[in-house]
Amino acid sequence: MSTRATEIPTAPAAVHQDAGITRGLVEITKVRKSFGATEVLKGITLTVEPGGVAVIVGPSGSGKSTLLRTINHLEKVDGGFIAIDGTLVGYEVRGSTLHELREKDVLKQRTEIGMVFQNFNLFPHLTALENVTEAPVVAPRSGKPRLTRAEARERGLELLDRVGLKDRAGAYPRQLSGGQQQRVAIARALALDPKILLFDEPTSALDPELVNEVLDVIRELATSGTTLIIVTHEMGFARDVADTVVFMDEGQIVEQGSPKDIFTNPREVRTRSFFSKVIEPAFNI
Structure with a gap:
């Protein structure tokens, strides 16, 4: 069982919130993750409100899938913390240290986090x-x-x-x-x-003619009140279902906002450059 000294969560919801007040609030705070010498996540902070639909887009290797896997502790974070409805994922606070939960307790937490893989x-x-x-x-x-x-x-x-x-x-x-x-x-x-559903590129392994039958199911789920966090390369789908679009590159969130803001008027040069390569010109009309 691992321990690590870290900045202990003090956000209003994280740790201190009474159970049952919300259902599906996801708080990701200053999360870092490295594989060897390669830092894959560089201090990610993101909040997804209960019932919200957050779609994460960005180039391959930007850390999207790794971030998704940290939410249910399939990947252990090296810094920062993640909380769902005010309860830390994978850790508990003892004094000034985060102690990793026992595997059976992690498994219990995962029953509240559905995940659909590629x-x-x-x-x-x-x-x-x-x-x-x-x-x-x-x-x-x-x-x-x-x-x-x-x-x-x-x-x-x-x-x-x-x-x-x-x-x-x-x-x-x-x-x-x-x-x-x-x-x-x-x-x-x-x-x-x-409480939440995670989708990791749910259509990437499908033949093109089969993609829409899966996306249609997720579209229905997006109206159901369950919190969804979706990593996808389907930009039209992202614009249709998302409350919040998160653009990641090189282990960081470059910008986030409403689909209209991100797809039609991105602020950052890197975001504009990415979308200019992956979105058909007619998409912005």
Whole structure:
């Protein structure tokens, strides 16, 4: 178990906020992360309000996916801290030191943070329905009762119906298209009723004709009141769904703002340069 001396959180929400006042408030404060001698995140500070949709864009290697993985402690931060609804992620404060939580406690925290990966990560030996129902039975979200198999099945069918795949409940991943597998992965992420949902380039592994079926599901989720943080290269989609667009480059947030501000009138030269290369001219009309 690791410890590290750091600036102890003193923000109004972080640590001191009573549980239950908010649902899905994400506070990222001065987060740093290095791999060897390479500093990948250089003091990232970002707040996503409950029910907000933050879309993170930027060039490859800018630290977008690493930032996403620190939110559920898949990557341990080297400095700074992350809090969800006022509770630190991955650490607890003892005196003037942050102590890393035990793995079982980190796993409990992760039940409140759904994550959808680039490559689906479904269990190949389980059907679509079994992929969705496994977690609520085996590892329910902290504070929630473990579902019976019958209850989990009913809930799983509801979620598969929500992503348009109830009729494929008995299919195995190998029998599904990439877009269908990703929609099952989204249903699985929803199964524990998470406070926030993280999407790491959810369409990057899909054939172009399958992209929209996944984006349409995420568009519906964006209106559901669940906090979403999405890393994507789909700029039109980002403009459609985001409350806040965050542009990252070289491990830093270059600028952030509303989709209109970021896409049509970015302040920073680096932002303008990036969008000039990735957005069709007609996009700005």
